[in-house]
Amino acid sequence: MIKKKVWDCIDQNSDMLKKMARDIWENPEVSLEEEYASKLQAKVLEEAGLKVVLGLKDLPTALIAEYGEGKPIIGILGEYDALESLSQDSVPERKVRVQGGHGHGCGHNLLGTGGVGAAIAIKEAIERGELQGTIRYYGCPAEEELIGKLFMLRDGYFDHCDALLYWHPSSNNMPWRVPCLAATSVVFSFKGLTAHAPQAHIGRSALDAVELMNVGANYLREHLPREVMFHYSILGNGIAPNTVPDRCQSWYMMRAPKRVQLDEAFPRLVDVAKGAAMMTGTTLESVEVLGGGNEVIVNQTIADLFVKNMNELGGPSFTEADYKFAKELTDQFTPEQKLRGAKAFQIPAEYHDQILLDAVVPKTDADVFPVSGDADLSWVFPFGAVYCATWPIGVFTHTWQATACTGSDIGFHGMLFASKTLAGACCELMTDENLMNKVKDEFKETSKNLEYKINIGADAVPKKVKLT
Ligand SMILES: [Zn+2]
DSSP states (O other): OHHHHHHHHHHHTHHHHHHHHHHHHHSOOBTTOOHHHHHHHHHHHHHTTOEEEEEETTEEEEEEEEEEESSOEEEEEEEOOBBTTOOOOSSSSOOOSSTTOOBOTTOHHHHHHHHHHHHHHHHHHHHTTSSOEEEEEEEEOOTTTTOHHHHHHHTTTTTTOSEEEEEEEESOOEEOOSOEEEEEEEEEEEEOBOEEGGGTTTOBOHHHHHHHHHHHHHHHGGGSOTTOEEEEEEEOOOOOTTEEOSEEEEEEEEEESSHHHHHHHHHHHHHHHHHHHHHHTOEEEEEEEEEEEOOOOOOHHHHHHHHHHHHHHTSOOOOHHHHHHHHHHHTTSOHHHHHHHHHHTTOOGGGTTOSSOOSOOOOOSOSOEEEEOSOGGGGTSOEEEEEEEOSOTTOOSSSHHHHHHHTSHHHHHHHHHHHHHHHHHHHHHHHOHHHHHHHHHHHHHHHTTOOOOOSSOTTOOOOOOOOO
16 A cells, blocks of 8 residues: 555654754754755755755745656745744743743644654655655745745745645644634834934934724724734834933734735734824834734545544554653643643543544634744645644643643654645545545635735845844
């Protein structure tokens, strides 16, 4: 059986994959700085015999690895960026690994490595002549800032793909059946006039403009559809209070279930910023959209395929040690905390008393996933995504608890399960023409009334927001 051999290949590579995931975990790099991770993955993929291009237009830490020829072309999406200030050791209690360091609190060290494992296993099967078509692994940087895949899409790197497959670490084993939130990441920059604070009447404060903009935005909330949300942070002007700051920025992330809702809300937020500039005698120097994503369109045929493969695998293989680690970690939660965490990943009530989910959940009853990504590519290509459990029920993403798990065996075992799920789905898409056609037909149907418009300019370049 072709699939069995593909899964065996992932098992044979499991030590290498665990080491890669741990290496990336030990060397966490934030968005657009993923030099170590991208080089490591490029090296391993090249040594495995795939043709690798490291460094794509405007994205030096993006990569594509390819093997095979002809159709179908299946792309597997990987990520490897970490999060600021989430350093944590791989132990079930709070222990900072590097003071002030970054951490893999979203598990992208596993996400990318799981994809690498699947791509190598499929390559081997193509080389043996058991599968026909082309496998591509996409190393996509800067997901956390909603940048990488958006720019890669704009620049045509996904062109000709017949399907794109993706997984994300989670506490659940469940395909994405519903869209996640559309999002826009945008920086408002104000310019004022500096002055010595005792003579502040001469100056015009850009910080005042930012503060008034944020106040205005908070009043705006009430008059937007309830589902539209935004969060902001003030980017430091880096000067002491005895100087009137002439520069200050506010970084906003807006989210809503549908892009069209953001399209309506966004100009009103810009008006608030303009008003703040008028009030303070400053200038709204720029409104710069850094990245974002539309609500994701998920392909139900691929979702079914993920469920089938997860069931054939019998769920992730966690060990006694994993359960012990998970229990020690989640014993620190109150029952309410654990319940909130379970609901965040849409874990059905029947599993809420479990510690670590090894069952497969075929679908959710929710209308939307309360997360966002940079997956506009789902508007252009058939896209399937799946959650695989890499941390216990109750753990949220972007927390020290998630970082602890993504550097430990729980994370590695979930990652191998994910890798096999992706590879199994890929096998079937490459061997069953009817299935591939069903995926494409569904995509044609779901996308026929959508007009895709990218939210970044043709000349835009990926930008790192400086938090300090
Ligand atoms: Zn993530």
